Amino acid sequence: MITAIVTMLAIASSGTPEPVQRVLDLFAAAKPGREQLGFFTLDWAMSLSEAKQRASKEHRPILLILNTNISAGTNFFSGHT
Amino acid sequence: MDHVRGSSLAWPESLDVLRPFIVTWWSGRTISDMPSDVRAVYDQANFGTNHINLALTVVDEKGKLLRSTVPFVQPPAFQFDPAAQGRSFKSQLDSLLKDLPLPKIQTQPKLNLPDVIGEGQPAGVRLYLTFGSNRLNHYRTPTVEVVPMTDALRKSLSYSSQEHEIKIADIQPWLEQMYPPAIMDGFGGFAKITGKLIASPAGKDDDFRYLLVKGDVTFELDNRGRSGYSGKLDIVLRYPLQSSELHSIRGVMVSEVPKGPEMIQMTVAIESRPK
Numbered sequence: 001m002i003t004a005i006v007t008m009l010a011i012a013s014s015g016t017p018e019p020v021q022r023v024l025d026l027f028a029a030a031k032p033g034r035e036q037l038g039f040f041t042l043d044w045a046m047s048l049s050e051a052k053q054r055a056s057k058e059h060r061p062i063l064l065i066l067n068t069n070i071s072a073g074t075n076f077f078s079g080h081t
Numbered sequence: 082m083d084h085v086r087g088s089s090l091a092w093p094e095s096l097d098v099l100r101p102f103i104v105t106w107w108s109g110r111t112i113s114d115m116p117s118d119v120r121a122v123y124d125q126a127n128f129g130t131n132h133i134n135l136a137l138t139v140v141d142e143k144g145k146l147l148r149s150t151v152p153f154v155q156p157p158a159f160q161f162d163p164a165a166q167g168r169s170f171k172s173q174l175d176s177l178l179k180d181l182p183l184p185k186i187q188t189q190p191k192l193n194l195p196d197v198i199g200e201g202q203p204a205g206v207r208l209y210l211t212f213g214s215n216r217l218n219h220y221r222t223p224t225v226e227v228v229p230m231t232d233a234l235r236k237s238l239s240y241s242s243q244e245h246e247i248k249i250a251d252i253q254p255w256l257e258q259m260y261p262p263a264i265m266d267g268f269g270g271f272a273k274i275t276g277k278l279i280a281s282p283a284g285k286d287d288d289f290r291y292l293l294v295k296g297d298v299t300f301e302l303d304n305r306g307r308s309g310y311s312g313k314l315d316i317v318l319r320y321p322l323q324s325s326e327l328h329s330i331r332g333v334m335v336s337e338v339p340k341g342p343e344m345i346q347m348t349v350a351i352e353s354r355p356k
Binding site: 015016017019020023024026027030031032034036037038039040041042043044045046047048049050051052054055056058059060061062063064065066067068069070072073074075076077078079080 | 085086087090091093096099100101102103104105106107108109110111112114116118119122123128132133134135136137138139140141142143144147181183184190191192193194195209210211222223224225226258260262263283284285286287291293315316317331332333335348349350351352
């Protein structure tokens with residue numbers, strides 16, 4: 001409650017133009033929160049080569065996920081084909 | 082593989098099991114496309130030469146295979162229920178890792194998002210793609226992409242006190258990231274992207290002045306069915322009061338994308354990095 005009041009006062013006092021604030025609010029609602037981004041709390045390396053270098057320094061094992069797709073490879077980290 | 086990202090790997094208990102690991106992946110059209118170090122792991126696991134949709138391997142720092150499995154990840158077998166898929170995947174992970182000595186990880190998990198680092202400011206944009214609920218529970222983990230900023234784009238987005246058009250081509254690298262994952266017959270590209278974007282002065286506050294960029298964008302994917310969708314784009318461009326150089330960006334695009342017989346809401350949040 002206090003946080004919400006402080007946030008509202010901050011917005012009111014900043015004088016941000018209303019049409020701008022409306023888009024900023026849409027952005028804030030669209031940006032996923034940490035609870036939706038748990039997948040990105042894994043310790044990702046972008047290649048097996050990078051993972052091996054880090055594993056050697058950090059004395060940790062590697063989980064290597066292998067996937068074949070008919071049309072194109074998938075970027076497991078970002079999520080896109 | 083969006084079910085693997087969204088319901089299996091992202092199952093909270095699976096995340097906890099995987100904390101000791103450095104996680105990486107290889108994905109391609111066929112196993113013959115594997116680079117030699119990945120192929121060496123694949124061969125050690127004796128997976129054979131047939132197409133394998135998904136395989137998990139545990140290797141050491143030299144690439145020596147320690148464990149391997151081809152997990153059962155079939156969303157229809159679980160009635161597309163993410164909890165049932167998550168529990169099954171966790172159970173398969175437990176079997177894979179049974180009695181494997183693992184280091185203890187003491188630190189709290191950190192968010193490790195794709196990011197862009199560069200000399201100019203902003204260095205680039207990060208885009209978060211999230212999707213509305215849908216019948217088959219697709220896209221439960223957001224897709225996050227980054228696109229570096231070029232000097233040409235910074236110039237194109239510099240402040241003007243006059244209403245003007247922003248060419249679709251100027252922000253095409255951003256728009257090319259605004260598509261749903263797992264288009265099975267797609268190649269990750271577009272046949273065309275069209276639309277009209279207008280930038281208008283939108284006032285100022287104590288610290289910044291603003292342009293608002295608004296418009297509709299139409300996308301046609303490069304898949305065999307040439308799937309199409311349109312989105313409404315709203316972007317705030319922020320500038321210092323005494324400069325026309327771009328300071329930072331926030332924006333959103335809302336669309337509905339086709340997936341089989343359904344239309345699924347896709348929302349893209351756009352933020353400049355690092356500011």
